Amino acid sequence: MSEPNVPRKCPVDVAFKSQSGTAVALVCGSWNCPTCSKLLAREWARIAKYGVDHIGETAWFWTLTMSRKVKTREKAFEIMPTLWNSLRMAVQRASGLWLYIAFVEGQPHRAYMPHFHVLGSVPSWRDFAEIAVAAGFGYQAKEKPITSDGAAGYVSKYASKQGWDAPRGFRRVRASRKWPRPPDEPKDKYLVRSNSETLYGFLERVANTTHRDVGELYEDYRLTIGDPIDAAEWMQTNKIDNQLDEL
Numbered sequence: 001m002s003e004p005n006v007p008r009k010c011p012v013d014v015a016f017k018s019q020s021g022t023a024v025a026l027v028c029g030s031w032n033c034p035t036c037s038k039l040l041a042r043e044w045a046r047i048a049k050y051g052v053d054h055i056g057e058t059a060w061f062w063t064l065t066m067s068r069k070v071k072t073r074e075k076a077f078e079i080m081p082t083l084w085n086s087l088r089m090a091v092q093r094a095s096g097l098w099l100y101i102a103f104v105e106g107q108p109h110r111a112y113m114p115h116f117h118v119l120g121s122v123p124s125w126r127d128f129a130e131i132a133v134a135a136g137f138g139y140q141a142k143e144k145p146i147t148s149d150g151a152a153g154y155v156s157k158y159a160s161k162q163g164w165d166a167p168r169g170f171r172r173v174r175a176s177r178k179w180p181r182p183p184d185e186p187k188d189k190y191l192v193r194s195n196s197e198t199l200y201g202f203l204e205r206v207a208n209t210t211h212r213d214v215g216e217l218y219e220d221y222r223l224t225i226g227d228p229i230d231a232a233e234w235m236q237t238n239k240i241d242n243q244l245d246e247l
């Protein structure tokens with residue numbers, strides 16, 4: 001499925017779990033979608049917090065900015081993957097295994113020039129600004145130790161901000177494959193409405209499978225369509241896995 005650049009109305013529809021009958025929002029999973037950017041930020045905050053609790057050492061929060069020589073966002077988005085790779089290789093050369101999650105975010109006071117926030121498992125081995133500049137980033141670079149609550153807080157604060165206008169296909173999140181991940185919850189099958197099915201026909205089918213009352217199912221449907229953030233569970237885990245670096 002291609003990543004839609006134009007936000008569409010989310011959730012697209014509501015499905016039900018076949019065993020429990022719990023309502024689940026079907027969502028587009030794009031950072032450009034106001035609903036899904038909140039869902040993605042929440043999911044990444046959970047992954048960030050879990051990882052910081054499980055890497056077994058202090059986690060470090062890095063901020064890496066664009067050099068003043070970079071004048072436009074277009075240019076910044078173009079060079080960011082290269083700068084990121086330089087940094088990643090430098091850290092791995094200096095430290096061996098590096099576990100990280102990195103987020104690209106716009107700097108509001110610099111016309112939303114994109115910059116990196118990184119949660120990682122190793123501290124700098126020399127002056128951090130020098131490491132940043134050697135990789136092609138700007139001198140404005142910061143490092144501080146963090147707790148798991150701090151990590152979750154940073155991620156939800158930065159990642160859910162609006163004003164995200166990266167080019168199509170740009171990866172907003174990069175994570176090392178070995179970043180500790182929360183265990184997968186047991187998967188249930190989803191009952192999804194077919195194109196030819198009326199809403200009532202669909203809910204009747206769900207009622208027959210789950211032995212839930214049609215009226216209650218309709219109420220859950222309405223709540224989930226209206227408020228997917230609170231009424232639904234996250235079901236786009238494939239979107240998360242697509243963000244992983246090959247490591």
Ligand SMILES: [Zn+2]
Pocket residue numbers: 008009010027028029030033034035036
């Ligand atoms: Zn969406």
